[in-house]
Structure formats: structure tokens, C-alpha cells
Amino acid sequence: MGRVAIFASIITVSTAVSATSALSDDAVDMQDYYAAECSQCHGRAARGMASFPSLRGKTAELLAERLESYRAGEAVGPNSMLMFPIAKDLSDEMIENLSAYIAENFG
Amino acid sequence: MKRRMTALPASRLLASVAALAMTATSALGADGPELSYETVLTDLDNPWDMAFLPDGTMFYTEKCLGLSVLLPSGEVNALLGMPEGEGYASTADDLFCEGQAGMMGVAIDPDFEDNRRIYVYSTSNMTAPGTNRVMRLVVNEDLTEVSDRTDLIDSIPYKPEASDHPFGGPGAHNGGRLRFNPGDGYLYVTTGDTHNGEVPQSPTLLGGKVLRIDTDGNAAPDNNAPEGFDPRIYAYGFRNVQGIAFRPGDNRPIIAEHGPWHSDEITALEPGGNGGWDPRPNMAGREDCPDNYCGYSPNQMEGMDAAERAAYMPMTDLETYPDAMPPAWTNNGLSQGMSSAVFLTGDHWGAWDGRMLVGLMGIGFGGTPVGQRIDVVDLSDDGLSVNSVIEMPLPMDSGRFRSLVQGPDGALYAAIDEGDIYRLTPN
Known part of the structure; x- marks a missing residue:
């Protein structure tokens, strides 16, 4: 997704979040x-x-x-090529926060 | 099994911003009507296709569950399930889902009132290593059961094993749309190449084709396939055709095809025509390719310029096949997962009366914007180009648009993989 698209999506979701929940800043970011x-x-509900x-x-x-595997370029499953560019620039902290967000909200 | 339909409220503000976010290749349509929507069904499992009776009764498929019907009362009857499906009136033990494969298209016989027949496209393991089948079923009077299954076509290829390709799992590229042409009354069946380089140009393998048959499974008499071809083949040389619709006025079949990291295509078909997709290795200037399929080459696992890809592995290879049917539109050279197609008809659609819609599921790879949307296409009279393509401003959130159907009420019904079927109407 291009930068403009990401930015616009974030605006969209941020609007929704600010109006409907009281999550912490970290949670909102994720x-x-x-x-x-x-x-x-x-x-949207992570059910695939x-x-x-x-x-x-x-x-x-x-x-x-x-x-972390995707970030290292290690394939896990047939759609790995879509995950490589997404994971490539994720920091350790970002991976930790995103993983925690998904597990907590869609567990 | 009965389930109640659920209607959800609109979220117009968010949807309009989201639509802007996804706009990258076409202008938002200002000439069309403003739209409203309601959610007809939600929380489905990968709804794949819908078909309507004149009173609004809607048959629909869920890829890994089976065939159901939504009655005008709002009740749902689960008719024919896969083994994983629960609560179905009957179960077909041979039907299964894997990857992109499963229960896909559904169509209603033009003479349904008299013969109660419907048609379903599904993956089956009745014969190893699995095939895709076109099944004919009879629906009982109170729409609670189907019976008298007859498999009209039992040998459409299925991909049974993983391969070294993007989306390389089993079950890739099945096509799967079923539609009757109101002009000739025949059933059109779209199929896919199953990641097999030999399939699309093969005269006998039924993948990568558009088939045209009668309601007993016999070839239409004037399919005009080349000599030596299976007579059921109406057009060949395709990658993965998930959309087919018939142009109002002349009923010409128009297909929508999902491209390989480049070039989704809309193509007006000719009987016996070649779509020009030929992913075999060691031809047209190509060398060996992973697992003998060049469909994503070169550089299949990393992003690169779409035009360079198209030059190496064209969707429509007009150099090798000069008589191939040229696409009317290529989604500006990008692949964003073009799927279903339908023509809108009716004065209530205003400027969009007679326009073709295509649904795009969205594939964000190699710098291509995801692009989940519905495009409104104005085809030229000769079907060789487009006069315009605009993006439908959606009144709801976007999604992976798998199926688009116009209902008997004139409304547009749109299914997304996430599990919703929406009803869109012009204000």
C-alpha cells in the first residue's frame, strides 16, 4: 500500500478509535x-x-x-512473499506490540 | 438450519475516507448516483457467489461450508453442505475446500419455475487427485432441500499439491463463476490455470477456459473451438477467470480476469477465441521457470515494475498469438485481484445504466496499491477498449469484492470474503 493510502487509512481508523474507545496510545497505534x-x-476481525x-x-x-521469520526473509507458508516487505522494516518493539495487540484483541 | 439475516447501520463518513485511501488507479465516479447500502447477511464464511429468483430468494455459496438460500422472509435454509458444514439438509462427502478452492459459483436455470434446477461449481475429491465440478441440483418446493445431483462436468483441473510460486498452496486458480447468457440460454463456466503451464493452451484440459454447455452438460453447438479441442470450450488461454457478464443489447460475453502481479484484464469474448495466456517455460523468449510455470516470472517473490513483468510474461501474448482477443482494459497494467463482473441495468442507475461493474479484491505487492474497490466500466461498442473507468464511491467500508450480482429488485448485491453480503441502491 502506498504512503498516501496508509496515511489516509490511519486517519480513518484514528477517527473511529477516538470516537469509540478509550484504548491506550500504544493500543491505538497498533x-x-x-x-x-x-x-x-x-x-477486520483477524479470522482470515x-x-x-x-x-x-x-x-x-x-x-x-x-x-521475525518474515523479517529475516524466511518463508512460512505459500503467501510469504506478501509478508516479507511488510515485516522487513519492523522493529523488535513494533513486533512485540503488534503481536500483543493481535493476541489480546483476536485471541 | 435457519439463520436470521442481520442488518447493520451505515458508516458513510468512514467509508468515504476509506474509499479515498484506496483510490490509486481511477477517479472516483462523479457522474453516477449517490448510493445507500444495507447488510443483507453478515458473519458468513467466505461467501463466493449469489443467484436470485424473481421474488428475491437468494441462493448463495460459502467456500468451505456449502450452499444455502435466503428467503424473502429473512430465514436462511442451509441446503447442501461440505463435511465441515453443520446444519445442512444434506451433505456431499466428496466436496471440500483447500486454499482458493471450494464451493464457488451458483446459477439458476432459466426455466427454474418449471424444472427447479440450480447449478453449483465446487471442488470434489470423488476422483483423485481432485477436480472441480459443475453440479446440477433440484430444489424442492419449499426451498429446504436439494436432490438429484447430476455432475455435468467432472474433470475441470484442480491443483492438488503446493508448488514454488506465490500463493503456491494447493487449490490455486479455479475460476469458478457460472452464468447463463440470456441471449443464447447456455451456461458459461469459467475456469483457471491451476498454476500449471500446460493448462491454458491445452486443447483438452478444461482449465484456463470459458466453457459453454447446455443444461445437460453437452457442448453448445457453435462454440467454434479450434479443431482437436474439447467441444465444450468456448474460449481458451486464460489465467483465472472469476468474472463473466453479458452486455445488455447484444449479450456478448465479457470476462474479468485476475492478473499475475500485473494486468487484470477485461476482455470481450469471441467464440473459439484465444485469451493469449501461455505460462509454459521455454517459449516466447522465456527460459525454465519454477515448477514449469512462468506465471509470476520473472522475479516472482519480489516486487518489480509491472510493465517489465508484462513484457516478459504477458497476460495476452499478441506476439505469439497475433489473433488473440485483446483486452479492453488492463487495470492500468496493475493486478489488484479483479474478480466478479456484472452489468447494471435500469433507469434508477442513471448514468450507470448499462455500465459494467468489476469487483477488485485487493493485492498489495511490490508497490501496487491494494485497491479493494468496485469499478464502473463504460465499454466501447466494439468491446476492444473502454470509454471510461471510474471507481464507485462506496457507502460502506471496502473489502475483498468476490461477487457482484444485480438482484431482481434492481439493486446491486456485493459479497466480500470477510463475510458480508451488501445490498447497494441508488438514492
């Missing part, structure tokens, strides 16, 4: 990120669709492990 980068394949896997019921540890 909600924004998930909506902009993850939901188009894994779904088409040939994209569900993220529901996964532990934060497993999700972090997967993201």
Missing part, C-alpha cells in the same frame, strides 16, 4: 497499524479469508516468531 497493513488480507490465514487464537509469542 489498531491503526492493523487496520492499515493487516486487515485487507487477514480481515480466501487463502489468507486466520490470526485468531494465536499467542503473542507465536505471532512474534512468525513476524
Whole structure:
């Protein structure tokens, strides 16, 4: 997704979040990120669709492990080429926060 | 099994911003009507297709569950399930889902009132290593059961094993749309190449084709396939055709096709025509390719310029096949997962009366914007180009638009993989 698209999506979700929840700043950031980068394949509720896997019921540890593999360019499953560019620039902290967000909200 | 339909409120402000976010290749349509929507069904499992009776009764498929019907009363009857489906009136033990494969298209016989027949496209393991089938079913009077299954086509290829390709799992590229042409009354069946380089140009393998048959499964008499081809083949040389619609006026079949990291295509078909997709290795200047399929080459796992990809592995190879049917539109050279197609008809659609819609599921790879949207296409009279393509301003959030159907009420019904079927109407 291009920068403009990401930015616009974040504006969209931020508006929704500020109006409907009282999550912490970190949680809101992860909600924004998930909506902009993850939901188009894994779904708004993370239950997966088409040939994209569900993220529901996964532990934060497993999700972090997967993201670290993708960041290292190690394939996990047939759709890995879509995850490589997304994970490539994620920091350790970002992986930890995103994994925790997904596990907590879609566990 | 009965389930109640659920209606959700609109969120117009958010949707309009989200639509802007996804706009990258076409202008938002200002000439069309303002739209409203309601959610007809939600929380479905990968709804794949819908088909309507004149009173609004809606048959629909869920890829890994089965066939159901939504009655005008709002009740849902689950008719024919896969083994994983619960609560269905009957179960077909041979039907299964894997990756992109499963229960896909559904169509209603033009003479349904008399014969109660419907048609479903699904993956089956009745014969190893699995195939895609076109099944004919009979629906009982109170719409609670189907019976008399007859498999009209039982040998459409299925991909049984993983390969070294993007989306390389089993079950890739099945096509799967079923539509009757109101002009000739025949059933059109779209299929996919199953990540197999030999399939699209093969005269006998039924993948990568558009088939045209009667309601007993016989070839239409004037399909005009080349000599030596299976007579059921109406057009061939395709990658993964998930959209087909018939242009009002002349009923010409128009397909929508999902491109390989480049070039989603809309193409007006000719009987016996070649779509020009030929992903075999060691031809047209290509060398060996992973697992004998060049469909994502070169550089299949990393982003690169879409035009360079198109030059190496064209969707429509007009150099090798000069008589191939040229696309009317290529989504500006990008692949964003073009899927279903439908023509809108009716004065209530205003400037969009007679326009073709295509749904895009969205694929963000290699710098291509995700692009989940519905495009409104004004085809030229000769079907060789477009006069305009505009993006439909959606009144709801966008999604992976898998199926678009116009209902008997004139409304547009749109299914997204996430599990919703929406009803869109012009204000």
C-alpha cells in the first residue's frame, strides 16, 4: 500500500478509535497499524479469508516468531512473499506490540 | 438450519475516507448516483457467489461450508453442505475446500419455475487427485432441500499439491463463476490455470477456459473451438477467470480476469477465441521457470515494475498469438485481484445504466496499491477498449469484492470474503 493510502487509512481508523474507545496510545497505534497493513488480507476481525490465514487464537509469542521469520526473509507458508516487505522494516518493539495487540484483541 | 439475516447501520463518513485511501488507479465516479447500502447477511464464511429468483430468494455459496438460500422472509435454509458444514439438509462427502478452492459459483436455470434446477461449481475429491465440478441440483418446493445431483462436468483441473510460486498452496486458480447468457440460454463456466503451464493452451484440459454447455452438460453447438479441442470450450488461454457478464443489447460475453502481479484484464469474448495466456517455460523468449510455470516470472517473490513483468510474461501474448482477443482494459497494467463482473441495468442507475461493474479484491505487492474497490466500466461498442473507468464511491467500508450480482429488485448485491453480503441502491 502506498504512503498516501496508509496515511489516509490511519486517519480513518484514528477517527473511529477516538470516537469509540478509550484504548491506550500504544493500543491505538497498533489498531491503526492493523487496520492499515493487516486487515485487507487477514480481515477486520483477524479470522482470515480466501487463502489468507486466520490470526485468531494465536499467542503473542507465536505471532512474534512468525513476524521475525518474515523479517529475516524466511518463508512460512505459500503467501510469504506478501509478508516479507511488510515485516522487513519492523522493529523488535513494533513486533512485540503488534503481536500483543493481535493476541489480546483476536485471541 | 435457519439463520436470521442481520442488518447493520451505515458508516458513510468512514467509508468515504476509506474509499479515498484506496483510490490509486481511477477517479472516483462523479457522474453516477449517490448510493445507500444495507447488510443483507453478515458473519458468513467466505461467501463466493449469489443467484436470485424473481421474488428475491437468494441462493448463495460459502467456500468451505456449502450452499444455502435466503428467503424473502429473512430465514436462511442451509441446503447442501461440505463435511465441515453443520446444519445442512444434506451433505456431499466428496466436496471440500483447500486454499482458493471450494464451493464457488451458483446459477439458476432459466426455466427454474418449471424444472427447479440450480447449478453449483465446487471442488470434489470423488476422483483423485481432485477436480472441480459443475453440479446440477433440484430444489424442492419449499426451498429446504436439494436432490438429484447430476455432475455435468467432472474433470475441470484442480491443483492438488503446493508448488514454488506465490500463493503456491494447493487449490490455486479455479475460476469458478457460472452464468447463463440470456441471449443464447447456455451456461458459461469459467475456469483457471491451476498454476500449471500446460493448462491454458491445452486443447483438452478444461482449465484456463470459458466453457459453454447446455443444461445437460453437452457442448453448445457453435462454440467454434479450434479443431482437436474439447467441444465444450468456448474460449481458451486464460489465467483465472472469476468474472463473466453479458452486455445488455447484444449479450456478448465479457470476462474479468485476475492478473499475475500485473494486468487484470477485461476482455470481450469471441467464440473459439484465444485469451493469449501461455505460462509454459521455454517459449516466447522465456527460459525454465519454477515448477514449469512462468506465471509470476520473472522475479516472482519480489516486487518489480509491472510493465517489465508484462513484457516478459504477458497476460495476452499478441506476439505469439497475433489473433488473440485483446483486452479492453488492463487495470492500468496493475493486478489488484479483479474478480466478479456484472452489468447494471435500469433507469434508477442513471448514468450507470448499462455500465459494467468489476469487483477488485485487493493485492498489495511490490508497490501496487491494494485497491479493494468496485469499478464502473463504460465499454466501447466494439468491446476492444473502454470509454471510461471510474471507481464507485462506496457507502460502506471496502473489502475483498468476490461477487457482484444485480438482484431482481434492481439493486446491486456485493459479497466480500470477510463475510458480508451488501445490498447497494441508488438514492
